[in-house]
Amino acid sequence: MPAKDDSGCDTEPEPERQSSAPASMAERRGPEMADVEKLARSVVSDTLEKAKQEASLQRSLDNRRQDPDTDDDGWLDIVGNGQLKKKVLTAGRGDRSDRPQRSQLASVHLSAHFEDGRPVSGLPERLTFGLGDGEVITGLDMAVGLMQPGETAEVYMDARFAYGEKGLDDAVPPNTNLVFTVQLESVQPEPKYEEMSAEQRLEIGSQKRDRGNWWFKREDFNHAIQCYRRALDFFDNESDEFTGLPDDVHLLFEERLKVHNNMAAAQMKLEAYDAALRSLQLVLTCQPNNVKALFRKGKVLMAQNQVADAAETLREALKHSPDNRTVQAELNRVLCVQRKQAEEQKSMYRKMLGLPPAEERPASAQATKSFPVKLLVAGVACALAAIAVHRLKLF
CATH class of the missing domain: 3.10.50.40 (Chitinase A; domain 3)
Structure with missing residues (x-):
């Protein structure tokens, strides 16, 4: 909420008091710096006031939990x-x-x-x-x-x-x-998951992941991420190496990567792109050919306006899944944006160099240009036909 006084209205500034104290550093530098210093003090004051209000509300909620009051009906x-x-x-x-x-x-x-x-x-x-x-x-x-x-x-x-x-x-x-x-x-x-067998961890972690998927389908992405994080507690292991693991731990590790991939999808929905990129990088570090993770990484990079990196990532995904129409469509979209940006850069450089803008040739102009050529060809054909008729008359 915007910072206001207690009445919710903007207040008139108080008149400045004259003081014999020496001028501040900002005032000695000029009126602009003095205004900046006043603005900074105002922002700090407003921030502290908002923090106090939030802390008061939190204490009220905590007190309600510790010693709740009931109404007359219980x-x-x-x-x-x-x-x-x-x-x-x-x-x-x-x-x-x-x-x-x-x-x-x-x-x-x-x-x-x-x-x-x-x-x-x-x-x-x-x-x-x-x-x-x-x-x-x-x-x-x-x-x-x-x-x-x-x-x-x-x-x-x-x-x-x-x-x-x-x-x-x-x-x-x-x-x-x-x-x-x-x-x-x-x-x-x-439950202390570090004391559980791999089978027990797999069972509980899968339940929490499935619940996260349920929330995701309901478009409640915060709850989905919460469940995914708890699932990772049970799928986690001390090693980040994907090879050389026992079969049961290897299965836990694969499930862990699936959860990171799903969590990235939820983070993307919330536009938490940096967090999504970290989740996807954890997957790609272990499975660099994971098409789903590459596709999502390409979309995240595109959302961050890293167009060239997005195109490269999507090409990598398409290399491992050439018939994937979803990846192909996203790559085409990225390439279209990339071409548009390249044209805008060329136009900007021409302006910087004082050159006239490049003229685009519409289809109608091309048709108009080809029209005289057709007339010339037709004229030549008519002339040749006339010569041939004249010769026939001579014989």
């Missing part, structure tokens, strides 16, 4: 705007310190109904998920974090905290508010 307004609320139906065990923490495994039993009381069909009755890992809808993730083991609660979710504008297949229409009944059955410690 509802806890989780986000403070009535769009996500929780009401305890059956108290749980322990106290707030027993609530699940980030990345711990929460197992819940749940059901849901619409605001008019109709049940929602097609939802799983039981779920186990890592809290805060983006594996479930936002409302459920936030509400379970405020529950104690054994607690049963009713949770009201505005559509934005449930299934949003997309809805859920045929079960939940778009932009639909829902009411969940949730029982927190157990809380388990966060």
Whole structure:
């Protein structure tokens, strides 16, 4: 938001006070430098004020989590705007310190109904998920974090905290508010993937990757990236070498590269091009012939206006997949831009050298130029025919 005073309006500058103090360095250099110095102080002041406001809001949210207040009907307004609320139906065990923490495994039993009381069909009755890992809808993730083991609660979710504008297949229409009944059955410690077998890591990592793909299809790219990052925790290994690995670790490594490739696609959707380029480079370092990664790298370079590098990368992709029409179409687009830029550079150099602009020859001009040639040829043919007739008359 633009910096304003407390009333939200621009204020008149206070009159300057005369002082006998020596002039500042900026004032000694001239009025322009003095204005720059005042502007710099104003920007710093506004930045500090915004930081204070954000810190105050964060403290308020933290206090709500640590010591939340409920209204007269027993509802806890989780986000403070009535769009996500929780009401305890059956108290749980322990106290707030027993609530699940980030990345711990929460197992819940749940059901849901619409605001008019109709049940929602097609939802799983039981779920186990890592809290805060983006594996479930936002409302459920936030509400379970405020529950104690054994607690049963009713949770009201505005559509934005449930299934949003997309809805859920045929079960939940778009932009639909829902009411969940949730029982927190157990809380388990966060899994230590470094102590797991490769098979266990592959299973859990694949689940998190698949959930990231689900979010990607829903065009929720932030949640997709969150799930991909957690999947990488389970697919990661200490070595960056692609060859010489045991079969099970080799499989983990291949899955890791797939996740980096998918994460780059999500980062591109958010226009986080530098991050996407880093993800793609991790793939291409190990698999330099990966066509999908080369294609995406070409698109990223094009978005960064690195046209020549984009064309070279796409040519490399096409070399490994000559019949790939998608790569060919993107390369043609890049080459078209490259030709246009080359013409613009030539025009700029002509202007710098004081030369007249190069005239483009339209198709109509070429046709006009060829017209006299056709007349000349026709005239010659007529003359030859006349001579031949004259000779025939002589004989």
